Amino acid sequence: MKKTLTILVILINLFGCQFVSSPSNDGTNKDFESALDTALVSMIGSTDPSSNYLLEHPEEYDVDVEHYAFRLGSEEDFEMSKDLIKDIQKNIRKFKDRTLSDQQIIDKRVLLYELERMASGYQPFQFQVDPELDAIPQYLEGFTFRTESDIRGYFSLIDSIPTYFDESIAFYNKTEMMTQFEHEKLTDFVAVMKEQSLSDDFFLIKGFDSKISSLEFLKESEKTATIQENREAIRDVFYNAFVKLENDLKTVKTRPNRGLAHLENGKTYYETLIPSLSGRNLTIPEFQMWISNRRIEVYQRLKAVETSNKLQEYQDFESKQTAPDYKDAYALIDDLYKKSLRDFPEIPEIPYKVYNIDASLAAISNPAFYYVPPIDSNPDHTQRIYINSTFDPANFTTFAHEAIPGHMYQTQYMRGIKGMHPIRLYIRNNAMTEGWAQYVELLSVRYLGGPKGYEDYIRDLYESMYLILLEVDIGIHYNDWSREEMGSFFDSVYVNNTEDERDEIYRQIILEPGNIWSYYYGAMSIQSMKERAQKELGDAFDEKTFHQMILDLGSASFDTMDILFDEYLQAQ
Structure with missing residues (x-):
C-alpha cells in the first residue's frame, strides 16, 4: 500500500504521571490501555486524509473530517513529530511489566521497538519527505463516504491539491532530490491525468457518480448536486492543478540517476x-x-x-502444467481459504469484495492489491481486494500474497488477537507485513500441485x-x-x-x-x-503451530520475534 501522504502532527500533550497501578479483574491495566488510546489519538493528524482509510469513526479521534488536506509538512512539523514519539516512548516505559497483562507486555515490547525505530530513523529533512504526487488520484479513488462530512472532506482534499503540488515543487527545487527517472515517470503520469480528467469516463468522475448514487443518507436532489459539484471540481481545480504541475516540472531541478550514497548524508541515511x-x-x-x-x-x-x-x-x-481454472477472483480466493486450512490457523471466513481497477490506472497498478480495513471497524467489516483489468487465474500466487493466506488473512488474524490494542494496527512493521505476504506467496505454489x-x-x-x-x-x-x-x-x-x-x-x-x-x-x-x-x-x-506462533505476535520486528521464537522452540 501507499505510504501516508501527510505528516504526523502532534494534537495533544501526553500526560506525564507515573503509572504502576495493578491490573484490573480481567488482567488488563486500564491506565495502560488509556495511555495507548491517548497515544493513538495524538499520532493521527487532525486533517490527515489517511483517517478516511484508517478509521471508520474518525470524529471519535478528534479528526476534523470536513477539512481534510494533502500536506507536505515542514521541518518544524517533523521536529514536533519526533518530540511526540519520544513523549509516547517515555509514557509507555513508565508502566511496569508486573502490572500488565501478558498481551499488554507484548504490546509494550513491540511498540517501544517500533517507536525507537521511528525516532532513530529521523535524518535530514530531505530524506523524510516523499511527496508521491502520482498517488493523489488513487487516494481520491479509494475515498469512502460514510457521512455528509466525508463529502465535504473529499472536496476539501481536492481544493488542497494545488497548494500541495506547489509545496512539492518548492521542496524538489530546494533539495534537488528528484531523480531523472522520477521526473520522467511523473511527467508521463501528469500528461495522462491531464488528458483523462476532461473525459466523462474518467475514474474520478465515473467512480464518484457510482458511490454517491448508492448513498442512502442523501436525497436524490442532493446526489445530483454533489455529482455536479465533483465534475466541476475535477475539471477546474484538479485539471488546472495538473496543468500547472506539468509546466512546473519542465523547470524543476533534478539529480542524476544514482543511489543514496551519491548524496550528502545519503549513506548514513541508508544505514538507518x-x-x-x-x-x-x-x-x-x-x-x-x-x-x-x-x-x-x-x-x-x-x-x-x-x-x-x-x-x-x-x-x-x-512443461505439462497449465494455469489453474477459476471462473473469477472470488472462486480463486475462496479456494485459497479452503486449501490453506491445513497449513494455517483457521479463522472465520472473511467478508470481502473484489473491485476492478479502472483502465486509466492499469499501467501504474499491480495485478492486485489489498486495502487494510479501518482499525476501529468490526470483524465483519467487508474488506476490499482490487484486481487490474481482466481477472487472470495465472496470478494465483499474487492473490495468495494479497488475500489468503497473505495480507487479508494476516490482518484479519491480527484484528482477532484478544486484548491487543488498536494502536498495533496503526503502528505496523513493514518487514513482517510484506515479508509474511511474500513468504506465503511462495508457499502457495504447493496448492498448484507438483x-x-x-x-x-x-x-x-x-x-x-x-x-x-x-x-x-x-x-x-x-x-x-x-x-x-x-x-x-x-x-x-x-x-x-x-x-x-x-x-x-x-x-x-x-x-x-x-x-x-x-x-x-x-x-x-x-x-x-x-x-x-x-x-x-x-x-x-508442526507447520501450522509455527505459523500460529508468528501470527500471534502480530506485526512486529524480527528482533522482537526472535525472543518469542526461542520460547516457541523451548516449549515444543
Missing part, C-alpha cells in the same frame, strides 16, 4: 533505512554477511537438485534472485554503484539477463531505495526460522 525496512537492527556489513550465508545454503540445495534426476522431473511437470520437493525448489530459485537483488540494492545505495557497475556485478554472479532488464532493475532500485528489503529479506527471515525449527524439532515440528 535498512534496519527499519528489514525489522532487524544490524549494520550493512552484518546484512551482507547474512546474505552471503543464506546464499550458500540456497545454492547448495539448488546444486543438489540440479545434479540429481529431480531437475528433469520438475521440468517435465512444468512432485515432491518442487515447492522447495521454486522457492530456492526465487530466493537466489532475492539475494542478488539485495546485494544490488546495497551496491547502488550504499556503495554508489553506477548502472555499469551493477551490470558487472550481474556478470560476476552469472546472471544472464538482458540489458533492457538490467536497465529496468536499476531504474526500480533508484526509484525505491530499500523497498525490496521488507519483501525479500522479510520472507527469507520467516523461511530461515522455519528451517531452523524443522532442524531442531525434527518430528515434533
